[in-house]
Amino acid sequence: xxxxxxxxxEAKLNGEKVTMLTAYDYSTAKLMDEAGVDSILVGDSLGNVxxxxxxxxxxxxxxxxxxxxxxxxxxxxxxxxxxxxxMSYQTGEYDALVNAGxxxxxxxxxxxxxxxxxxxxxxxxxxxxxxIPVCAHIGLTPQAINAMxxxxxxxxxxxxxxKLVEDALxxxxxxxxxxxxxxxxxxxxxxxxxxxxxTTIGIGAGNGCDGxxxxxxxxxxxxxDYRPKFVKQFANVGEEMKKGxxxxxxxxxxxxxxxxxxTYKIDEEVxxxxxxxxxx
Numbered sequence: 001x002x003x004x005x006x007x008x009x010e011a012k013l014n015g016e017k018v019t020m021l022t023a024y025d026y027s028t029a030k031l032m033d034e035a036g037v038d039s040i041l042v043g044d045s046l047g048n049v050x051x052x053x054x055x056x057x058x059x060x061x062x063x064x065x066x067x068x069x070x071x072x073x074x075x076x077x078x079x080x081x082x083x084x085x086x087m088s089y090q091t092g093e094y095d096a097l098v099n100a101g102x103x104x105x106x107x108x109x110x111x112x113x114x115x116x117x118x119x120x121x122x123x124x125x126x127x128x129x130x131x132i133p134v135c136a137h138i139g140l141t142p143q144a145i146n147a148m149x150x151x152x153x154x155x156x157x158x159x160x161x162x163k164l165v166e167d168a169l170x171x172x173x174x175x176x177x178x179x180x181x182x183x184x185x186x187x188x189x190x191x192x193x194x195x196x197x198x199t200t201i202g203i204g205a206g207n208g209c210d211g212x213x214x215x216x217x218x219x220x221x222x223x224x225d226y227r228p229k230f231v232k233q234f235a236n237v238g239e240e241m242k243k244g245x246x247x248x249x250x251x252x253x254x255x256x257x258x259x260x261x262x263t264y265k266i267d268e269e270v271x272x273x274x275x276x277x278x279x280x
Contacts, residue, residue, distance in 0.1 A: 002077055008079075019038045024050050032075065051063070056143055061099055061102060065106045068103060080110045084112050100130070101130070111133035116144075139155065140153070140154050176198060177199070179198060180202075185206070201213050219234050219235075
């Protein structure tokens with residue numbers, strides 16, 4: 001049965017944790033869907049993980065649509081949330097509506113996600129009024145990394161902590177069905193979770209949130225450029241992949257692959273005719 005934003009609401013009411021992972025392609029999304037994850041985030045983290053950028057700033061609408069539509073074809077039962085990339089909504093309500101609509105129509109997303117709190121609340125409200133579910137994102141917001149001066153824990157001072165609570169309340173009031181809390185002290189994230197009636201999704205925000213999200217390449221040890229403190233590696237798929245690649249290379253170099261079981265047969269008489277024609 002297809003999971004929707006109501007899945008989040010019901011989980012919050014029942015005190016059940018929700019799960020979210022990133023995915024960027026059909027095959028990975030299909031595996032996650034079969035495993036039973038509640039939601040898939042087609043994150044602009046694809047800029048780092050899939051495209052090799054140093055940050056998410058360079059990711060385009062076309063990138064997001066391309067990857068989201070692939071994920072949508074693979075995940076039939078999972079709620080699909082798609083990131084709105086940098087400058088797809090910051091330029092105003094009209095652009096935000098058009099681009100959110102494209103992610104829904106062309107990307108086949110079930111909801112969109114955008115970064116910011118009080119400042120983007122009016123934009124969230126407009127998108128929600130257009131019938132598009134919105135997941136908010138506060139705390140460490142990677143699209144604003146240049147203004148933040150790097151990847152740092154947010155909300156550690158009294159003023160910063162109060163601002164995060166205000167941001168959370170603002171996005172809830174604007175109509176967001178959930179909010180991602182990234183790199184927020186655990187006690188503060190728990191307090192925000194208790195204050196809100198909508199779902200909180202933590203990433204580096206402790207165990208008091210209503211759910212968690214991780215970049216799948218991080219939690220499977222497939223991405224080795226850096227590893228945030230909050231990442232737990234649930235499987236060492238990266239090493240297994242390298243073993244597989246090396247095994248393939250060694251087998252081909254040694255002429256041990258393909259073996260007879262991997263090849264197709266041709267009738268001996270046909271082969272004899274071919275040889276007769278060209279060997280004269």
